[in-house]
Amino acid sequence: xxxxxxxxxxxxxxxxxxxxxxxxxxxxxxxxxxxxxxxxxxxxxxxxxxxxxxxxxxxxxxxxxxxxxxxxxxxxxxxxxxxxxxxxxxxxxxxxxxxxxxxxxxxxxxxxxxxxxxxxxxxxxxxxxxxxxxxxxxxxxxxxxxxxxxxxxxxxxxxxxxxxxxxxxxxxxxxxxxxxxxxxxxxxxxxxxxxxxxxxxxxxxxxxxxxxxxxxxxxxxxxxxxxxxxxxxxxxxxxxxxxxxxxxxxxxxxxxxxxxxxxxxxxxxxxxxxxxxxxxxxxxxxxxxxxxxxxxxxxxx
Amino acid sequence: xxxxxxxxxxxxxxxxxxxxxxxxxxxxxxxxxxxxxxxxxxxxxxxxxxxxxxxxxxxxxxxxxxxxxxxxxxxxxxxxxxxxxxxxxxxxxxxxxxxxxxxxxxxxxxxxxxxxxxxxxxxx
Numbered sequence: 001x002x003x004x005x006x007x008x009x010x011x012x013x014x015x016x017x018x019x020x021x022x023x024x025x026x027x028x029x030x031x032x033x034x035x036x037x038x039x040x041x042x043x044x045x046x047x048x049x050x051x052x053x054x055x056x057x058x059x060x061x062x063x064x065x066x067x068x069x070x071x072x073x074x075x076x077x078x079x080x081x082x083x084x085x086x087x088x089x090x091x092x093x094x095x096x097x098x099x100x101x102x103x104x105x106x107x108x109x110x111x112x113x114x115x116x117x118x119x120x121x122x123x124x125x126x127x128x129x130x131x132x133x134x135x136x137x138x139x140x141x142x143x144x145x146x147x148x149x150x151x152x153x154x155x156x157x158x159x160x161x162x163x164x165x166x167x168x169x170x171x172x173x174x175x176x177x178x179x180x181x182x183x184x185x186x187x188x189x190x191x192x193x194x195x196x197x198x199x200x201x202x203x204x205x206x207x208x209x210x211x212x213x214x215x216x217x218x219x220x221x222x223x224x225x226x227x228x229x230x231x232x233x234x235x236x237x238x239x240x241x242x243x244x245x246x247x248x249x250x251x252x253x254x255x256x257x258x259x260x261x262x263x264x265x266x267x268x269x270x271x272x273x274x275x276x277x278x279x280x281x282x283x284x285x286x287x288x289x290x291x292x293x294x295x296x297x298x299x300x301x
Numbered sequence: 302x303x304x305x306x307x308x309x310x311x312x313x314x315x316x317x318x319x320x321x322x323x324x325x326x327x328x329x330x331x332x333x334x335x336x337x338x339x340x341x342x343x344x345x346x347x348x349x350x351x352x353x354x355x356x357x358x359x360x361x362x363x364x365x366x367x368x369x370x371x372x373x374x375x376x377x378x379x380x381x382x383x384x385x386x387x388x389x390x391x392x393x394x395x396x397x398x399x400x401x402x403x404x405x406x407x408x409x410x411x412x413x414x415x416x417x418x419x420x421x422x423x424x425x
Contacts, residue, residue, distance in 0.1 A: 100384070
């Protein structure tokens with residue numbers, strides 16, 4: 001678990017529904033906080049299937065580092081075709097079909113169960129590259145930037161997400177831009193962070209996906225709050241839901257053409273109108289309070 | 302010899318199920334004695350790679366051939382590597398399918414004839 005002092009915090013930015021403004025909020029927050037804590041901020045793009053934070057922060061990035069998973073390799077001389085590996089595998093990634101031993105690396109979760117149960121030691125785990133990570137800096141070298149990419153055609157994002165998160169600097173305030181949805185890639189991103197900002201839009205679709213995202217955040221034990229983007233359109237459902245469930249609304253970003261225009265130019269909220277920086281820093285203050293309170297309640301100093 | 306038929310039910314009177322990877326059951330029938338054993342198909346619940354789980358089941362049951370209709374890439378590859386021949390063109394119940402097989406009325410499937418996960422309800 002990460003510490004709770006303001007010198008080091010991990011905040012994930014997620015949403016049930018895609019396109020609500022996660023990356024806009026995450027990158028805007030990073031830039032705003034960098035003004036207050038220069039050189040102390042890190043932006044981690046955890047959407048490894050479709051990273052886009054680099055479009056807004058324009059980082060200078062270093063070389064790609066490969067991300068590997070372990071997949072089984074079977075020595076057919078040692079294998080007795082007993083089928084213990086196939087029985088152990090929960091993903092149908094290894095099968096013994098009569099005399100044939102088949103592995104399906106793209107189904108493999110890299111758990112190692114097959115190698116573990118093999119009675120003759122016929123299975124070795126070998127590396128298979130599934131993606132890459134890259135690190136660098138943004139905002140004239142002040143913001144540390146990490147991004148990752150899952151190879152096209154590969155199905156499991158979580159190994160690459162994990163590799164990206166390994167680059168988190170424990171001495172910085174880390175803002176994690178999550179992928180959309182509430183499935184494994186989002187959970188892998190949010191789990192272990194101190195707080196999750198859920199960005200939504202005030203529509204029935206936004207509300208429906210927000211509920212899923214709140215439930216998911218709670219299941220992984222991360223306190224959450226809401227940013228309502230495109231405030232002023234749609235229905236009151238999201239506000240009513242937040243009021244009824246005690247969910248804190250951290251910020252309301254109005255539906256304004258100038259924001260969309262800025263975004264289309266690759267500008268964040270923090271750059272489009274300087275006033276936004278105060279709002280974003282204020283939001284961070286609210287998050288700090290929640291995290292500090294939670295730590296006190298847990299008896300952690 | 303033993304033949305596995307993709308089926309909607311557990312016995313000889315059940316209608317055949319056209320999907321190999323995600324059929325509800327397999328009925329493994331001894332073509333000489335007509336003894337039949339029904340099995341729930343683990344592939345029916347699989348998110349992906351259903352054909353592998355299904356092929357594993359029929360191989361474990363001692364089948365040397367399968368009778369089905371729609372086989373995706375995982376299904377076909379697993380069966381082919383294991384030297385299990387896939388037959389198609391059957392109709393009616395499991396019992397009808399075995400009789401059609403014994404009479405030589407069925408065709409050998411030369412390749413996968415569906416995309417991965419085609420039998421899943423999630424598609425479309």
